[in-house]
Amino acid sequence: MTDLTEIRTEMRRRRKAERPKEILEAAFAEFSRNGYASTTLDQIAERAGVTKGTIYVYFDSKEHLFISMVREVMQASLDTVHELFETHEGSTADLLHAQFSFIYQHIVEDKRRREVVRMLIAEAPRFPELADRYHEEILRPCLDMLRQAIQRGMDRGEIRKSSIVDSPQVVIAPIALVDLWMMMFDKRQPLDLKAYFNAHLDMVLHGLLAK
Amino acid sequence: MTDLTEIRTEMRRRRKAERPKEILEAAFAEFSRNGYASTTLDQIAERAGVTKGTIYVYFDSKEHLFISMVREVMQASLDTVHELFETHEGSTADLLHAQFSFIYQHIVEDKRRREVVRMLIAEAPRFPELADRYHEEILRPCLDMLRQAIQRGMDRGEIRKSSIVDSPQVVIAPIALVDLWMMMFDKRQPLDLKAYFNAHLDMVLHGLLAK
DNA sequence: AATTATTTACTATCCAGTTAGTCAATAACG
DNA sequence: CGTTATTGACTAACTGGATAGTAAATAATT
Numbered sequence: 289m290t291d292l293t294e295i296r297t298e299m300r301r302r303r304k305a306e307r308p309k310e311i312l313e314a315a316f317a318e319f320s321r322n323g324y325a326s327t328t329l330d331q332i333a334e335r336a337g338v339t340k341g342t343i344y345v346y347f348d349s350k351e352h353l354f355i356s357m358v359r360e361v362m363q364a365s366l367d368t369v370h371e372l373f374e375t376h377e378g379s380t381a382d383l384l385h386a387q388f389s390f391i392y393q394h395i396v397e398d399k400r401r402r403e404v405v406r407m408l409i410a411e412a413p414r415f416p417e418l419a420d421r422y423h424e425e426i427l428r429p430c431l432d433m434l435r436q437a438i439q440r441g442m443d444r445g446e447i448r449k450s451s452i453v454d455s456p457q458v459v460i461a462p463i464a465l466v467d468l469w470m471m472m473f474d475k476r477q478p479l480d481l482k483a484y485f486n487a488h489l490d491m492v493l494h495g496l497l498a499k
Numbered sequence: 500m501t502d503l504t505e506i507r508t509e510m511r512r513r514r515k516a517e518r519p520k521e522i523l524e525a526a527f528a529e530f531s532r533n534g535y536a537s538t539t540l541d542q543i544a545e546r547a548g549v550t551k552g553t554i555y556v557y558f559d560s561k562e563h564l565f566i567s568m569v570r571e572v573m574q575a576s577l578d579t580v581h582e583l584f585e586t587h588e589g590s591t592a593d594l595l596h597a598q599f600s601f602i603y604q605h606i607v608e609d610k611r612r613r614e615v616v617r618m619l620i621a622e623a624p625r626f627p628e629l630a631d632r633y634h635e636e637i638l639r640p641c642l643d644m645l646r647q648a649i650q651r652g653m654d655r656g657e658i659r660k661s662s663i664v665d666s667p668q669v670v671i672a673p674i675a676l677v678d679l680w681m682m683m684f685d686k687r688q689p690l691d692l693k694a695y696f697n698a699h700l701d702m703v704l705h706g707l708l709a710k
Numbered sequence: 711a712a713t714t715a716t717t718t719a720c721t722a723t724c725c726a727g728t729t730a731g732t733c734a735a736t737a738a739c740g
Numbered sequence: 741c742g743t744t745a746t747t748g749a750c751t752a753a754c755t756g757g758a759t760a761g762t763a764a765a766t767a768a769t770t
Contacts, residue, residue, distance in 0.1 A: 495706030
């Protein structure tokens with residue numbers, strides 16, 4: 289085997305190896321633009337630079353392509369979530385500040401994840417197991433971490449005793465609202481994210497009432 | 500005119516007056532079950548007890564039917580929001596408690612509204628003006644009311660001075676999360692609404708930090 | 711030549727929107 | 741009053757375009 293053929297073989301292998309990812313990428317773009325039902329495989333194929341027949345070499349059906357695409361995009365968010373767990377020591381207030389900072393930077397701004405969430409919501413009746421996967425792999429770990437942080441803060445006396453620890457969702461709810469807001473209104477009803485972030489942290493830490 | 504024909508005439512008149520509502524009701528049921536694109540007019544017609552042709556007597560197109568249906572369901576929520584404005588005097592904490600109570604009872608439990616929100620999210624790229632309408636008629640009034648309540652509380656000294664008043668979304672974000680949660684997970688990942696409501700109010704009023 | 715990746719052409723089906731026509735109720739008229 | 745014309749609500753059947761999936765043909769590579 290000459291060097292040249294070796295290189296060619298390698299290119300060919302890589303091409304084959306890349307095809308599914310290229311198709312998944314195109315699938316994400318088209319599905320998130322038009323929704324599951326209104327997206328045609330021809331659109332996806334054209335964007336991927338292949339024809340419809342090629343898609344069927346790598347994926348059994350439109351449904352399987354959709355499921356694979358969602359899992360692909362979720363994987364990326366999952367890696368971000370794992371990073372979130374590497375965060376450090378310090379007072380509970382500092383910890384929450386650091387973690388919220390991270391989340392606002394990485395999760396809130398991640399448009400790909402948000403588009404997947406949009407599809408999960410839209411298609412939840414048809415693909416409930418995908419939504420459950422999102423809960424299992426992304427939401428639950430975040431909530432567990434948060435619950436843990438609050439619990440430790442209570443043990444240390446930094447956090448007042450309250451039953452909020454049993455409903456950690458309320459603490460990160462403003463992040464969910466950003467998703468919802470962006471999905472529904474995008475830039476048409478603007479949201480000052482910087483002010484919003486500060487208000488979020490402020491409310492979580494101090495609440496509204498005067499002491 | 501015999502009694503029989505009189506009755507028939509009356510039935511016919513009532514029938515005509517009710518037809519659009521019957522069709523809209525069927526449209527809601529089918530659209531929310533299958534999504535916009537996957538719902539056929541034949542499905543809607545069958546549920547309404549008519550044929551497809553009849554739908555075209557009352558509505559110009561599938562798009563117009565969808566838009567009319569959304570407006571119809573939103574109207575109901577709008578009435579609820581107006582009720583919300585009739586709420587009373589008392590300390591700001593009491594006011595918030597009362598308003599939140601009302602919202603949890605009426606908005607959070609309103610499955611029809613939630614299904615419409617799901618469709619708004621799913622179809623926002625195709626029907627942005629519907630999402631904007633939701634903002635204009637439901638979300639914004641609620642946020643304005645909330646902002647007003649907080650401002651008055653600050654003026655009275657009941658509420659600490661903070662920039663939360665400029666981002667009132669963070670205060671009702673937990674309500675948005677209930678929507679998101681239900682839309683994605685329904686009963687599969689249960690949420691203890693009673694505990695959640697208390698945690699929400701607790702966090703909004705007192706925050707997490709001790710002292 | 712043999713193998714593999716991809717395309718092309720096709721099929722069967724579905725569905726929004728249309729059209730022609732039915733049937734009953736009213737209006738017009740003699 | 742009774743007969744005929746007209747209207748209004750609705751249906752059944754059809755059309756044309758689109759589209760998921762298939763399978764045979766072709767191109768690329770070794």
